[in-house]
Amino acid sequence: MAEGIALGAYSYDTYKTKKKDDKKKPELESAVILTPFARQSTATQAAERAATVAAAVNVARDWVNTPPGDKRPADFAEAITAHAGSDVKIAVWDEKRLAKEKCGGILGVGQGSDAPPRLVTMTYEPEKPVAHLALVGKGITFDSGGLSIKPGASMQTMKCDMAGAAAVAAATVAIARLGLPIKITTFACIAENMPSGAATRPGDVLHMRSGATVEVHNTDAEGRLVLADGLSLAVDAKPDHIVDVATLTGACMVALGQNTSGVLGNDEALSDTIIAAAKTAGESMWPLPITEEMKGIVTSSSIADLRQHNPKSYGGALFAAAFLREFVGDVSWAHLDIAGPAFNEGSAVDYTPVGGTGTSVRTLVALATELAAAR
Numbered sequence: 001m002a003e004g005i006a007l008g009a010y011s012y013d014t015y016k017t018k019k020k021d022d023k024k025k026p027e028l029e030s031a032v033i034l035t036p037f038a039r040q041s042t043a044t045q046a047a048e049r050a051a052t053v054a055a056a057v058n059v060a061r062d063w064v065n066t067p068p069g070d071k072r073p074a075d076f077a078e079a080i081t082a083h084a085g086s087d088v089k090i091a092v093w094d095e096k097r098l099a100k101e102k103c104g105g106i107l108g109v110g111q112g113s114d115a116p117p118r119l120v121t122m123t124y125e126p127e128k129p130v131a132h133l134a135l136v137g138k139g140i141t142f143d144s145g146g147l148s149i150k151p152g153a154s155m156q157t158m159k160c161d162m163a164g165a166a167a168v169a170a171a172t173v174a175i176a177r178l179g180l181p182i183k184i185t186t187f188a189c190i191a192e193n194m195p196s197g198a199a200t201r202p203g204d205v206l207h208m209r210s211g212a213t214v215e216v217h218n219t220d221a222e223g224r225l226v227l228a229d230g231l232s233l234a235v236d237a238k239p240d241h242i243v244d245v246a247t248l249t250g251a252c253m254v255a256l257g258q259n260t261s262g263v264l265g266n267d268e269a270l271s272d273t274i275i276a277a278a279k280t281a282g283e284s285m286w287p288l289p290i291t292e293e294m295k296g297i298v299t300s301s302s303i304a305d306l307r308q309h310n311p312k313s314y315g316g317a318l319f320a321a322a323f324l325r326e327f328v329g330d331v332s333w334a335h336l337d338i339a340g341p342a343f344n345e346g347s348a349v350d351y352t353p354v355g356g357t358g359t360s361v362r363t364l365v366a367l368a369t370e371l372a373a374a375r
Contacts, residue, residue, distance in 0.1 A: 002047045003362075005031045006054030008351035012065045049178060053365050056174035057358035059083055060166040064343065064356025068142035068159040072115035073190045076141055076162060080120050080169045080188060087176040093119040104207040105214070105225035110191035112146055112199025112219075117191035119230070122169060122184070124176040129183035131371045134239035135172060135364065136230040138223040138246035139165030139190035146193045146219030147201055160356060161223070163342035164245035165190060171364035178365070182372045185237045189226035193219070205304045209233065210327050215301040217309035223248050224323050225308065231327040241270055242333040243367070244324065245360050251316025252288075252337040259341050260284040261360065264321035265334035274334055274363065277370055281362035284341070291315070294322035336360055 009028040037043040063071070063079060071079075077092045084090050095116035098107050103119065110117030120139075140161035144150060150158070165188035172186045200206070204216045206225065210232040214225065223246050234242045252262040261278075263271050263285050271287055278285040294310075297319060301307035306326060310319040321335050341359040348354050 001033050002031075002050035003054050004351050006051060007057060010058050010061060010353050012062060012353070012355060015067070052174055052177050053362055056170040056365070057361045060163070060170040060358035060361050061353065061356040063166040063170075064160050064163050064358070066159070068192075071141050071159065071162070073110065073118045073139075073141055073192055074115065076139060076165070076190050077118040077120050077188075080122070083169070084122060084173050087124070088173055089123040091121040093121070101209060102207065103209045103229040105209070105229040106189055106191055108200045108204070108206040108216070109140070109146075109193055109222040109225050112196045113192040113194040114196075115192050120169070120188040120190065121233075122172045122186040122188070124172060124184040126179065126181050126183070128181065130181050131241075132183040132185070132237075132239040133368060133371060134234035134237050134242045135168040135184065135186040136227060136234050136242065136244035137165030137168035137186070137188045138162070138227055138244075138248065139188050140223060140226070141190060141192045143193045143220070143222065144195060146222060147195050147199050148218045148220040149195055150220060157343050157345060160343035161247050162190065163247050163338060163356065163359070164336075166356075167245050167338070167358065167360045167364065170358070171361045171368075174361070174365050175368045180368050180372050182368050184368065185234065185239060187230040187233050189230040191222075191226055193222045208327070212306055212326065213304040214306045214308050215304040217307060217311070221309045221320070224320050227324055228327045231324060231333075235327070235329055235331055240332065241267070241371070242328055242331055243274070243336065243364070244333075245336045245338060245364070247339045247342045248337045249317045249320050249339055253340040255288065255317060256286055257340060260286050261341055262286060262288045262317055262337040263334060264288050264290050264318070264337070266290075266325055266328065267332040267334065270332050270334050273370055274336070274367055277366035278363040281366040283359060283363050285336070285363065288317060288321075290318055290321045290325060294319050298322050298326060
């Protein structure tokens with residue numbers, strides 16, 4: 001109930017001009033839950049946990065709702081750093097550090113913009129952690145499609161294309177503030193995908209951090225390129241599990257609709273745990289396969305190790321996951337495609353507002369809780 005109140009009371013009015021004659025609905029200042037369990041410590045702890053988790057969801061919503069001109073890569077990195085405070089260790093890589101670290105995917109996506117890309121690493125390490133979870137988030141602050149440019153109408157909501165990075169960053173801070181006994185290493189891969197004379201072209205070959213080369217076929221399939229570098233960094237951190245979160249494919253929306261995220265990966269047990277955590281958290285997620293035929297298509301480039309885009313229009317979500325799988329090796333990994341539920345273009349429903357929803361934050365916190373309890 002506490003979580004639902006905090007989520008349902010959310011509104012984003014930062015850019016609303018307030019006039020004296022406005023008849024604005026008053027904001028909720030406080031709420032009281034009457035329960036016979038009020039004096040029990042478990043009830044108090046549950047309410048405190050709900051407040052922490054809901055605050056994380058709401059800050060992710062704020063980041064997604066921020067107009068893209070005010071949320072360019074450096075701005076977004078600064079917002080994450082400010083929110084983390086002293087709870088989480090932060091490192092921000094600029095374009096020079098990204099080049100030094102050979103992050104060709106992030107640099108390739110961001111090179112068409114005059115706002116250079118960033119990578120934010122977040123680390124939470126309690127004493128004697130019982131598990132190590134790495135999180136990777138797609139943080140495209142605005143997606144024009146690059147030279148494979150989107151139709152104008154399709155760009156209207158593309159400020160939301162950083163919802164994956166928003167979710168992993170917000171969840172990391174929440175996990176730290178809850179004091180869960182699990183180490184978290186998070187990589188927010190941030191870039192702006194714009195067309196210009198410097199932009200990556202279809203047919204270009206990018207050199208990824210893993211050492212693999214990737215032939216670009218469609219610059220509007222940029223999310224998998226930034227994630228590939230983030231996943232390589234996550235592997236280097238030697239976690240028990242990796243989970244990436246991304247508004248990755250319209251194909252996932254075709255398969256599952258606008259309210260359900262797809263879960264794909266190389267570890268069925270991890271996927272099952274995530275889906276169970278989503279159910280506990282109250283978020284809709286559903287498993288999808290990575291069919292073996294996709295591997296052959298991913299590796300079918302005639303000039304590079306991998307091709308970035310499926311030449312056929314079928315199974316787009318599966319192909320994207322198969323591409324990402326090439327960068328995780330044998331590490332237990334799951335991919336959450338949140339393209340549908342990350343942004344609500346319709347009317348508010350229950351505690352889901354119009355605009356950014358903060359989807360997957362609650363699931364990631366529930367997953368970390370489950371992994372901590374299982375050890």
